Amino acid sequence: MVMNLPKVEHIFGGLIVIFVVLIIINDRRSSLPAGSNSQSNFSTSEIKIKYTKKNLNVREKPNAESKVVKTLMPNEKVRTKEIEENGFTQILNSENLIYGWCSSKYLQNMPLSANELHKPIKLIKEAKYYVRLISDSVKIKYAPNPNSSTVAIGMKNEMFDLDKMEGGWYVIFMFSGMYRYLNISCAIKVDSIQPYSFPIEVKKQAYIELYEAEGKSMEDAYLKFPNEALKQADYVSVLDDKYKLLIFRKYSIPTPYSNKLNFEGSINKWSTK
Structure with missing residues (x-):
């Protein structure tokens, strides 16, 4: 009895089909967006620890025009994914989820040296003008719109860094580095502020509480949006502004001194003493 063996060309053709299917599957996997579930978490071998060279904005997308979601301090340790796009590096949160992008040129592998940390504080941008609240209770808005959500409540005589005036609103900076908004009827523009001369123990305790507030902001934001990194x-930036304003108010330190206090506390390691 003679067996009917399959023709060689049929076998060869079948192998080609299988090979093409495997290529398509692999291509589809590699083309998944960065925020998809399959790429939300990374093995620890792919994660790199970096340190910031200066105040550095974390942006929603890898470009300089994208929305700022957080501002990092000089010498801050961050978790990164070694993927670059348009000169930006992916930044990960504590759950190894991508939550933003930083300019790669301001990240380095080693912490800043003591000499670098003690250079003149030209890394810190100081406003030329400020606003002082003139109403007893002022709503600080998320957007320049009376119907926008309220980030925090300001009290009379509190001061903030002023960026500009825009359509009936003062555009101010708070602790998160995000723009916030005050109706111009509630504040006045000023060009001076009291000196940065506060007792060391006051500054130290304020810094420690501010440091703890950052952890609380991240924990509360995670509880509210456990699976939505952006x-x-x-929400972390909103809570940062809300919680930290209460601390500056508690110690009667004007909020425009936030950067100076953070820098002083960082180089003196107040949070670990």
Whole structure:
């Protein structure tokens, strides 16, 4: 009895089909967006620890025009994914989820040296003008719109860094580095502020509480948006501004001194003493 063996060309053709299917599957996997579930978490071998060279904005997308979701301090340790796009590096949160992008040129592998940390504080941008609240209770808005959500409540005589005036609103900076908004009827523009001369123990205790507030902001944001990294990051910035304003008020330190206090506390390691 003679067996009917399959023709060689049929076998060869079948192998080609299988090979093409495997290529298509692999291509589809590699083309998944960075925020998809399959790429939300990374093995620890792919994660790199970096340190910031200066105040550095974390942006929602890898370009300089994208929304700022957080501002990092000089010498801050961050978790990164070694993927670059347009000169930006992916930044990960504590759950190894991508929550933003930083300019790669301001990240380095080693912490800043003591000499670098003690250079003149030209890394810190100081406003030329400020606003002082003139109403007893002022709503600080998320956007320049009376119907926008309220980030925090300001009290009479509190001061903030002024960026500009825009359509009936003062555009101010708070602790998160995000723009916030005050109706011009509630504040006045000023060009001076009291000196940065506060007792060392006051500054130290304020810094420690501010440091702890950052952890609370991240924890509360994670509880509210456990599986949505971008919403988490945005909510962290709101809570940062809300919680830290209460601390500056508690110690009667004007909020425009936030950067100086953070820098002083960082180089003196107040949070670890």
